[in-house]
Amino acid sequence: MAIRLTVNGIVREIDIEPEAPLLWVIRDELHLTGTKFGCGISACGACTVHVNGKPTRSCTLPVGSVSNSEITTIEGLGSGALTEVQNAWIEHQVPQCGYCQSGMIMAVSGFLAENPSPTDHELTAAITNICRCGTYPRIRAAVRSVAAKKRRSGS
Amino acid sequence: MMITRRKFLIGGATAAGALIVGYGVWPSRRIARMNTLAARPGEQFLANWIKIANDDTVTIVIPHCDMGTGTLTSLAQMAADELDADWTKLHSETALADPVFANGPMAEGDVLDDRNMNAESIPDFLRGAAASTFRIIAEYMDLQTTGGSTAVRLTGVYGMCIAGAAVREMLVRAAAERMNAPAKDFRTEMSRVIHMPSGRTFRYGELAAAAALYTPSAHPQLKAEKDLALIGRAIPRLEIPERVNGTAHYGIDTTLPNMLYGAIQISPVFGGKLVSVNEKGVAQNRGLKRVVKLDDAVVVVADRFWRARDAVAALEPVFDNAGNGDISSKTIYDRHISALNGKIKQDFVIGAGSGALNKVGNIEAVYNVPNLAHAPMEPVNATALYKDDGTLEVWAGSQDGLGSRAFCAKVASINLDKVTFHLLPIGGAFGRRLPDLWNFLAYTVKTAMAVPGVPVKLIFTREQDMQHDYYRPNVTCQMRAALDSSGMPIAWVSDYTTDDEANDEAHILYGVPNQAYGTAKVATHVPTGPWRSVESSWHGFFIESFLDELAHHANRDPLDYRRALLKSHPRHLATLDLAAEKAQWCTPLPRGHARGIAMVECFNTIVVHVAEVQVDNGTLQVHRIVSAADCGKAVNPDGFRAQIEGGIIFGLSAALYGEITIAKGAVVQENFADYQVVRLADCPEIEVYIHESNSRLGGAGEPGPPPIAPALTNAIFAATGIRIRDLPIKNHALGVPGK
Structure with a gap:
């Protein structure tokens, strides 16, 4: 089943189970490695991204729960320039x-x-x-x- | 004489015998190999670690891994200063894990340091030979270690400064020959050689190729202190920009074509063996490639990490407990106490030692520190590819690239020349990625060999990282002292448990005429290893707590008491006074607030912390830490302060919350939910002041943590009358104010 996400302004269709954690989708399907794995239980925040503008820990978040959302990672934060x-x-x-x-x-x-x-x-x-x-x-x-x-x- | 790598890393003393062997300095075949391996088009190595490009770009190659300590900048500052390089065109990069980049100066510094010698005390005719010989020792031992706060004080002093000055002389000589003029008529600045009489200038880039033909001097003219332009300046760190935009690439970010992922479960009880796994339970799992059963662990290899992670849990692996199933923190502590009550092995005695204790009326206290995990933010991981031709390629963050390469070859039982090791930046280590702590490399290599031809990235989950670390040892210490009629100590006796050897860090600098130190050996099945500050992390707590107890027994101010015992140590006195002055030690505080002070010297750096706490209805708040440190001279003062600040936070996490406990032979804690660390909300205001002295350079990474726990517990005593003798503080009720 394909999941549709907008990541750093680009619409992506990803063939993956809805229970896949968003962190690993970002890192291993989209190869955006700036978002980090730290604990896997949403305790440390190394995996924080923005979901529709809101800071969200992605390591325990099933990608299916954020389909059609706007995701921003560190790579897309400043749209080219530093913030x-x-x-x-x-x-x-x-x-x-x-x-x-x-x-x-x-x-x-x-x-x-x-x-x-x-x-x-x-x-x-x-x-x-x-x-x-x-x-x-x-x-x-x-x-x-x-x-x-x-x-x-x-x- | 056999010099083991471990012995060398710890002591270094035995290597001095090698001084008599004569070799040339930096032979040209080495430079040729450096160029082949690590020079880009237009670049040229002139000596170990220094490349100059046609466009004048200077690159300093750093034989350490920058895991946050700033050595990519501070070591480059040292080389570039002596080289008179233009800092705006300077780069630094981490050395490849190839023997040609083995860290000789670290070996040399270790030996000289150990013997209280300096480079000048080596006879001149031997100095070139010595430099080369130490490099050969380093190469022989695969030495490229980052640890022991060695970068600036050994690699920098004995390597970077010398290499920079030597290359500067080579460039001057090239210009002098080109103009057929004497070298004394030239000066250098901003990557240019200037002929003073005519004003003619040459760019380093245009001289590099000719200069590279000369042999670098092993004892070039170094700059006078007053001429230093980069050393001692708070230059923004070169490595920071890529660490704010997500482009820094750590070991865990390794991505290779067709790469698979591994997730592991290791026997929860140390020493346990794998008995069975339920492979039927995962047979239908999407993406599963292989179940690799190892002696004491099982690895699932899959096309995605999270699939491997879920599958390895679903395997429900069963392990035996190797007869360790009844061991707990309580049984280990009981063994410590009974060992301390048994035969003590005397290590070191001054004066009459314990003979100077009273028959009755001594002051006695038992202290204890728990095991601690390193818990770096990047869980340990590695990527390996075992090819069909029998070669092995490994990508990982490690505190020793060359050593890791040799270790992987040994695990794979193949020749060293078949192994390539790619050393990648580290997301924190604090000792976790040092030699002898390489279970993540061993499991990765074994897994890769089970799926030849395909690269596998094995990542420890946080739970595996925390439960299969090599922990800061759990140490118990029995302190005894006798005071004279004026309240000053006349006898100081420290007996402590150890799973290794006696520690020099147990010895006090304070002027006590009779001292004795002894150990009680207690072996456990819990693996231990170096943890930031190493032995000073426990002895600092024992010594500075007990001294505070003596001061209170003598009814003396803890600062004055220390000062009285340090009369012949002006650096220590000055550092104490600086911290006390900045912390307004003598100014009264509101009720419930109090200050505590502690001082520890390690890795040649003296650090004093003053903690200001408030205890209200049993609730502790740490308001402020004022710190003074003397490392001789800070190469990059802002970077040095950052290390002390970070060391304070690291020590604070340990003092307030840190403990790894054992139940049924296994580690209880799993993740940051039950291994609490300091966050922004409990971070006090921190001020760090540098006291400059003319002492040889000291370390920055490790000296920060040790004094924080005793400064805190001494402050808590001052506020409440409650003396905390075993850490962490969270286990103590502070709700019964003593005054």
Whole structure:
């Protein structure tokens, strides 16, 4: 049975069982390897993508449940250019090994789209992704700087 | 004399005998092989690790795997500074797993470090020979390891700086010969050689081919400290851009034509053997290719990973328990206590040792740290292709490319020259991908050999990764001390369990006139291995906790107490003072809040953490960690700070939550749901300050974690009167404030 998805703006028809996890469809059918496998139980967030704009953990999500949805992965986030979140990641030298950062950036980008100027508490309540290298202080600093820019440009 | 690889990696002392063997430095056949293997059109190797292209691009080849520690940048800074290379046209890349890129300077540094020597103390006539000999030792031992915080302090100091300076001299000589002018009339800057009297300049790219014909000097003129332009600067890391846009390609991202996927279940009880599998249960599964039954595991090979994963669970494999089915964390702890109450093997004594203890009235405490998993974000995995012609090709992230190649050859029982190993970037390791911790390579090679002609990518699920790690050892320590009438320690006795050897990291720097150290050997069936900071991760907790206990017994401020015992150690005092000053140690805090301090030196770097906590109605909050560190000089201060910050978080996860427990012979924890780690919500504010000194360079990756657990538990004691002597903190009720 073919499942229809729009991934990074391109309509894809994939011949696969509906119970196939979206993560493995993205990685092994579509060969978009920026989205990572970390835990397989939606606990760590390394597999975060946007489903219709909403940050979603893809490792336990059956692809059949999101047919006809718009999926955005890290490869499609900035449509060619880096986003302000990605630029803040570079400015604050966030990544160490970098493995969790695709999911982290997808989670933070989706969150900031909903709440452009969050408090620290709102941020830490929303972003529960795991980074074993311990880049959290720089993630927090990067998000604060993006939010501050938003506030300045909004006022 | 037989030098084993393990012995060399750990101690290094025995290798010095090899100094007497004479060889040329960087013989030209090696350069030729480097060019064949790793130079693109227009590029030219001039010495180990340095390529220059016609368009002036300089590429530094790094004989370590950058697993997040920033060595692709910091080591390039060291070479490029001495080379006077234009940083805007500089690249760095990871060395291939070929013997020509074996890491000699790491071997050399290990030996020199071990003997407290420096490169200048080798007699001049032997120095070229020594450099070459260490490289040969490294080659012989397949040495390309990333671990022990060695990159900057060994490879950088003994390799990158020398290679950069040597190549600079070769380029100057090429320009001098071209103009028929003396070399002293030339200077270099920004990848150019300039003839000072005439102002004529040559680009490095136009000199590279001629310069490559010279032999690099083994002892070139190094820059004076004041002339360093890149070392010591917080240059943005070269490897970061590809780590924010999804293009970084890790081992798990390996994709090959016709590739299959493997999922594994290993005997839950360590040592258990595979008894049976229910193959009928998966006979109809879509995409299933092969069930590979191994001695202690079963692998399903399928056309998709998730299909293989579901099928291996459906096989319902049965394993025996190798007689280990009754072992639990409780039975292991009981064995530790009985071993500590039995015969202690004396390791090291100062003064009268335990003879200086009192008959009665000593201060005694028993500490315990649990097993811990590495749990890197990228679960261990590898891809292998065993071809019909008997050759083997392997793709994987590893902390030692050359060693992995040799290991795979051994597993496959084929000659080394039939094995190609592609070393790929690592999504975290913390020790998990070091030599002797390579079950993922072994299972992958065995699986590939069962399906010859087809590449197979074997991925451990998180559950397999967590339950089949090589864990930070579970260690129990019995501390005893006697104080004099002024409250200062006159005897310090530390006896601890070990599954290996005695640890130098148990020894204290504090000025106690009588000290004794002993071990009680306890073997378990739980596999153990190096975990970030290694021995300092447990001894740091034992020493800094017990010292805090002594300070409180003596009714002294814990900072003052430490200062009084470190009078002849100005670097340590200065680092302590810097942390205390930045943390406002002497400023009072609100009720329920308190600070704790701890200091650990490891891998030549001193780290002091001050933790500020709040305990309210039994609930602990960690508000702030202020840290000071002395690594001599930070090659890239921002990268160094990032490593200390990350080390604090890594140590915090372990201190607050980390434990691998054993029940019925098997690991209980399976995934991040029951192996909790720190997330953004429990990440404190962190400040890191660098204290610069003239000490030889220290490591960055490993020194951050050890002082965090004792800084926290010392702060918790200050806030509540509750002394935590066994980790993790989550197992303790903090609801009964002592004051």
